[in-house]
Amino acid sequence: MAGSIKRSGKFDIERAFRGGTAALALSVLVLGAIIVYELFSSSGPAFDRFGFGFITSRDWDPVSELYGALPFIWGTFYTSILALVIALPLSLGIAVFLTELAPVWLRGPIGFMVELLAAIPSLVYGLWGLFVLAPIMQEHIQPFLAQYDYLPFFKGYPLGLGIMTASVIVAIMILPTISSISREVMYTVPETQREGGLALGMTRWEVVSKVVIPYSRSGILGGVILGFGRALGETMAVTMVIGNTPQITMSLFDPGYTIASVLANEFAEATEKVHLSVLVELGLILFVISILMNSAAKLLLWRMNRYGSGSGS
Amino acid sequence: MTDKLKVEALSAWFGNNPALYDINIAMPEKSVTAIIGPSGCGKSTFVRCLNRLHEEVPGASSRGIVLLDGEDVYSPGVDPVLLRRRMGMIFQKPNPFPTMSIAQNVVAGILLERRMSKSEVEESAEKYLKLAALWDEVKDKLHKPGMSLSGGQQQRLCIARALAVEPEVLLADEPASALDPISTAKVEELFMDLKERYTIIVVTHNMQQAARISDKTAFFLTGKLVEYDATAKIFTNPSRKETEDYVTGRFG
Numbered sequence: 001m002a003g004s005i006k007r008s009g010k011f012d013i014e015r016a017f018r019g020g021t022a023a024l025a026l027s028v029l030v031l032g033a034i035i036v037y038e039l040f041s042s043s044g045p046a047f048d049r050f051g052f053g054f055i056t057s058r059d060w061d062p063v064s065e066l067y068g069a070l071p072f073i074w075g076t077f078y079t080s081i082l083a084l085v086i087a088l089p090l091s092l093g094i095a096v097f098l099t100e101l102a103p104v105w106l107r108g109p110i111g112f113m114v115e116l117l118a119a120i121p122s123l124v125y126g127l128w129g130l131f132v133l134a135p136i137m138q139e140h141i142q143p144f145l146a147q148y149d150y151l152p153f154f155k156g157y158p159l160g161l162g163i164m165t166a167s168v169i170v171a172i173m174i175l176p177t178i179s180s181i182s183r184e185v186m187y188t189v190p191e192t193q194r195e196g197g198l199a200l201g202m203t204r205w206e207v208v209s210k211v212v213i214p215y216s217r218s219g220i221l222g223g224v225i226l227g228f229g230r231a232l233g234e235t236m237a238v239t240m241v242i243g244n245t246p247q248i249t250m251s252l253f254d255p256g257y258t259i260a261s262v263l264a265n266e267f268a269e270a271t272e273k274v275h276l277s278v279l280v281e282l283g284l285i286l287f288v289i290s291i292l293m294n295s296a297a298k299l300l301l302w303r304m305n306r307y308g309s310g311s312g313s
Numbered sequence: 314m315t316d317k318l319k320v321e322a323l324s325a326w327f328g329n330n331p332a333l334y335d336i337n338i339a340m341p342e343k344s345v346t347a348i349i350g351p352s353g354c355g356k357s358t359f360v361r362c363l364n365r366l367h368e369e370v371p372g373a374s375s376r377g378i379v380l381l382d383g384e385d386v387y388s389p390g391v392d393p394v395l396l397r398r399r400m401g402m403i404f405q406k407p408n409p410f411p412t413m414s415i416a417q418n419v420v421a422g423i424l425l426e427r428r429m430s431k432s433e434v435e436e437s438a439e440k441y442l443k444l445a446a447l448w449d450e451v452k453d454k455l456h457k458p459g460m461s462l463s464g465g466q467q468q469r470l471c472i473a474r475a476l477a478v479e480p481e482v483l484l485a486d487e488p489a490s491a492l493d494p495i496s497t498a499k500v501e502e503l504f505m506d507l508k509e510r511y512t513i514i515v516v517t518h519n520m521q522q523a524a525r526i527s528d529k530t531a532f533f534l535t536g537k538l539v540e541y542d543a544t545a546k547i548f549t550n551p552s553r554k555e556t557e558d559y560v561t562g563r564f565g
Binding site: 103104190192193194195196197198199200201202203206210211214215217 | 364366369371394395397398401402404406408410411412413421422425471474475478
């Protein structure tokens with residue numbers, strides 16, 4: 001006997017399921033909107049007072065109510081870009097070794113160790129930077145580099161604490177992100193691609209540089225963006241080793257300051273309304289920088305993918 | 314006719330599992346040899362031993378002698394990279410490089426050896442695309458991605474890419490098994506033309522294909538070479554019972 005194919009008219013679990021998940025997804029948008037609204041409204045007083053001059057001003061003296069964001073924007077970009085410059089070749093090297101060259105039994109342990117780096121708390125990195133890396137920098141590495149003081153990067157007195165140490169720490173912190181994402185996308189390169197290269201007479205190095213990396217470039221770029229985003233926002237470890245001096249300097253030996261670290265340092269003591277509002281505006285600037293970086297990367301990916309790429313991530 | 318390739322006592326393994334047992338076979342110059350046999354019989358492993366691609370698989374190993382123009386490709390001084398430039402290979406699934414244009418795909422192998430000007434790239438692309446019977450279909454879009462082509466066109470692009478290195482031997486591992494009948498016919502026709510210049514070894518599942526295009530046919534079964542003879546003989550009057558069962562379809 002055939003059963004009825006009509007809806008039973010009872011509670012429709014399908015619709016409830018769809019509605020429920022839609023509500024959860026929407027809540028993210030609502031949350032984002034609230035954060036943006038809050039950032040804008042709370043930074044209103046600072047914007048009314050300083051306008052766009054806030055972004056270009058170099059002065060920072062809360063006591064005499066002088067606020068300028070430029071040293072912090074500079075410090076944030078400078079340390080993050082340096083960290084990326086250090087971390088990218090290391091990460092790619094790790095990913096290439098793990099996917100292309102390492103014997104199978106070695107892949108698991110090394111991959112695990114690299115990912116373990118991501119599990120170390122930021123504060124521990126900061127302590128390590130402060131007590132281990134900074135003295136090494138001050139006593140060994142920076143005096144060596146000081147020989148090349150005709151370059152603008154190596155001028156000044158080797159202090160240990162400063163932009164260089166901060167960048168190295170951040171590089172170590174973003175390394176697991178970039179390398180594990182690169183590794184994952186390189187794993188997805190089909191074996192037929194590698195064999196196509198080998199059969200054409202490519203060496204292992206040529207297979208990596210001409211086949212594997214081009215094939216996975218959009219995925220690698222995705223990893224770079226995530227890593228850079230993390231570098232921009234990294235707070236605790238940077239605050240502990242960068243020296244916290246709002247100045248614009250090319251020298252890697254000099255102390256600097258980032259947006260995230262000035263927020264961490266000054267929020268608790270920001271009692272003046274303007275001071276607080278200025279800090280929120282700095283947060284807004286960091287937020288906008290992150291969004292711009294992400295959009296630029298999306299644009300780059302889109303342009304690259306128009307010309308065909310293996311992985312679509 | 315002289316033997317371009319001579320294989321003596323070739324055995325191969327994946328880890329501890331044997332894939333080929335003691336193969337002895339010789340392929341004459343400028344001919345098409347078909348390798349037939351059921352799945353898992355070692356056909357692909359066999360051709361991948363010829364250009365030493367087999368050893369790139371983790372855990373894979375082989376033993377024996379493969380003479381290319383009388384020189385053992387497994388002797389210690391041989392660089393597999395240089396060997397593979399003399400033996401082009403075409404795979405089952407077309408594998409153009411997705412980030413390269415059609416023209417760049419064709420010259421990818423040449424660029425490993427020397428720099429090329431833009432006009433040289435276009436010249437070479439034209440030459441080898443014509444050789445691979447693809448030129449007329451792609452001449453207006455040389456700078457479009459290789460992946461924008463149909464499966465059959467991609468496979469002929471891969472053939473052009475393999476030819477551009479000017480190999481002497483062409484290994485084809487089921488080159489038409491992922492293609493529709495029209496593309497298959499084009500690829501088969503192409504092999505018939507190319508045999509004037511190259512020694513071709515084709516692995517195929519398709520016995521009509523083997524009968525149509527090859528001069529000699531080798532039948533593999535469970536890692537062993539069962540019979541190797543002129544194609545006409547293999548398909549009309551094979552001397553082994555297993556061969557007859559297979560080519561008449563009474564077997565696997």
